[in-house]
C-alpha cells in the first residue's frame with residue numbers, strides 16, 4: 001500500500017515522513033494553515049531521498065501560477081484540489097492527481113472520465129477535521145478504477161487499516177490525522193505508515 005503524507009511544511013517533517021516509509025509527500029500551495037512557499041520546497045532538494053514523490057497541492061489557481069510553482073518546488077505531481085476543468089488538467093506539464101469532494105454517491109458517478117493519473121476521493125471541506133470519514137462501503141461499491149484511487153478524508157493511524165481493507169485503493173492520504181496541535185507528529189506519521197504498509201487490503 002502506498003502512502004501520501006500531505007501538508008508538510010518543514011524539511012524535518014519531510015525527512016521523518018520519508019524515513020518512515022512515505023511514498024508521496026504533499027505540499028499545500030493553496031490558501032491554508034498548511035501553506036508553504038514553493039521556494040522553501042525547492043530548497044529541500046538534495047536533502048530528500050530521491051525516491052519520494054513530491055506533490056504540490058493547488059486549488060483554483062491560474063495555470064501560470066501552478067506551472068511556475070511546480071518548477072520552483074521541483075515537483076513530481078500536481079494535485080488539483082479545486083474546480084479545475086478537464087482541459088486545465090490536460091495542459092499540466094506533470095502527472096495529475098485530481099481531488100474530488102464526495103458529498104454523496106452521485107459525486108462518484110463520472111470521476112473516471114476526468115483526465116488524471118490518480119483520483120483522490122476526499123471529504124468535503126465542511127466535514128474535514130470533525131472525526132468523520134467517507135462511507136468506505138459506498139466508495140468500494142462505486143464503479144471506480146481502484147488502481148487509480150487515492151483514499152483520503154479523516155484517516156488516522158487507528159482507522160487506516162480498516163479503510164484499506166474496505167476499499168483496497170491504490171494509496172491512502174492523510175494530513176490532520178498525523179498532526180498534534182496543527183503540526184506534523186513523528187510518532188503519528190510512523191504509526192500511520194506502519195499500519196498502512198502492514199495491511200494487506202480487501203477483507204470481505
Ligand SMILES: O=C(O)c1ccccc1NCC(=O)[C@H](O)[C@H](O)COP(=O)(O)O
Nearest residue numbers: 006030032034081152153154174175176
Ligand atoms: O490540507 C489543507 O489544508 C488543504 C487546503 C487546501 C487544499 C487542499 C488541502 N488538503 C489536501 C488533501 O490532500 C486532503 O484534503 C487531505 O490530505 C486529507 O486531509 P485529512 O482529512 O485532514 O487527512
